[in-house]
Amino acid sequence: MALLEVRDLTVVFERKGEEPFTAVDGVNFDVEPGQTVGLVGESGCGKSVTSLAIMGLLPKRGARITGSVVYDGTELLKLSDRQMRDRRGRDLGMVFQDPLSSLNPVIPIGLQVTEVLERHRGMPRKEAMVEAKDLLDKVGIPDPNRRLSEYPHQLSGGMRQRALIAIALACRPKLLIADEPTTALDVTIQAQILSLMKELVQDLGTALVMITHDLGVVAGLCDEVNVLYGGKVVEKAMRHELFAKPRHPYTHGLLASIPRLDAPRGEKLTPIKGSVADNIPWEQGCAFAPRCPNALEVCTSVTPAEEDQLGRLLRCHNPVVPGTPAAEEVPV
């Protein structure tokens, strides 16, 4: 059985004086124990809201969450706040994008790590401090004894992110959700953090949900990749399949629009035309249709269904035939 089963997860935000906004629209995915699953998409595609909904971190007022999130046999969406608090940090760990704003600026790093250990594992403070030191050591923070008594602002961005990973992994959760953990970091630091996460996840057997906008990060890390667009999963496949033969025009277009380090120079990029602002609602067809080079008439009238095609899920009326180059589009 899957460790995490997300079924038909929908998050609708109520807005004063405006139409409600559907940020996540019927998202399904499974995470097997020890597996790394990627959620990829551009800003506004609902990837972060999905993670917040799973963790129960969305405001009670204003956000309407439907569907189901089953973790190890328990329905998370039905848990009370108190029950959820017992799980968060113990069974489910989370690493956020900006390490400075997710650490408490007025509490030393050491206390922020021991807090989790005391709360969930009932350790006395002294014992927890020793464990915290080991944790900081494990995530590669040099001189952990001194770092325990320091404040977040005294650490560099990369070190802060390491501290945050130490906190998230303090109770050896079975599932770790990482929301753009390296976006705020420089490339060389990003490489350090990614290799650290890969190592820890393998050592501890933790399942990882990796949320990112960077297809490069996904290519090196994830087993299965979900590509989100406009709040829906438009394509889901194992990473080798997905990158070798992208079928959804959005995935295909995304890959064609990234300058690649190993590509010959002078090759022109093929951008996706328009921007997310051009989307049409899913009820009227495919949200991507106005930007899609493959759009047919049916795309603006019938919502494409999620279809299983040889182990990959695809939501498209007119998928890309493998091997075709990206359509040359004049930017609007």
Next chain:
Amino acid sequence: MSETLVSVEDMKVHFPIKRGVFLDRTVGYVYAVDGVDLEIKRGETYGLVGESGCGKSTLGRAMLRLNEPTNGRMVFDGTDVSSLKGEELRRMRRRMQMVFQDPLSSLDPRQSVESILVEGLRAHDLDKSKEQTGKRLRELLSAVGLPSTALRKYPHEFSGGQRQRIGIARALALEPDLIVADEPVSALDVSVQAQVVNLLQELQDQFGLTFLVIAHDLAVVKHISDRVGVMYLGGLVEEATADDLYAEPLHPYTRALLSAIPVPDPQVEDRRERILLAGDLPSPANPPSGCRFHTRCPWRQASKCDTDRPVLREIKPGHKVACHWAEDIEAGVIKPHEVAPILIEETDTMSPDVPLVGPASVTEALNP
């Protein structure tokens, strides 16, 4: 084509660190740019890459004298810009324009697009008659791919990519020779990035512009630049044509940087060798002695590295590198070794170079 448009000689920008309430004692300097020489030829795109805090943006700004350089000269088309003052400098600026990273904060929210574009024309007396200006504005907008109806709109009515197009149109309005683009695409989504990258290339072909593109994304820089300079802690460590730099990086830092960039291809990702650098970037207020990179360098040698600062020297035609041991490293005589990370005291907060992609909060997600 090979005519030099810009040459920078021994450029230094040091920012004083002040302490005290009444007497502003200077307690030290941040060596943001510390001795850079570079040349940009007319019609080429020069890419400047490096991580946050390496001084690449400061160098770009100092070249336009938006920051006053502490030392060094910048010669632009035969004129020494660093000695110009007042009106002369102002007139010179028409020929050097800048495109900024964040298109929203670099456009006045209360100015319409028309007024944003006309402002520069007025300042340089290019706003002769109404018809002529109107024609020029429509030309500009069509050059950057915006409809002429955009003139009456305000920056908030556009998407990120379109705003960056307005910023580019503003830079183009004065028919400059040089455009300095500081992280022109890093605030944009990937699918939109490609649009702006292509636009920059088209404009260069169309108007024969010279670009200095400053970015942290080596893949983007490699894609659009003819030559690339890699910066580390205030100095250039390597300079080569884009293809050479990728094919045979000579400086250890460039090697590490190239190997750290994720490639969206699982087959490449599984095979490639990573050079992981230990620790963080040292503080530019207290740079390491000798070679700035020696504290993190896996190829560091016992002599020279921590005492002599290597100069940028040409070891192959068109390929310059600032490393004492570049030849030996390339020949494989020196093998990489383990490096223990060194504690870096963090003084400042987050770097402004790295964009935070994605909505920062639920409210932002609701009102993009």
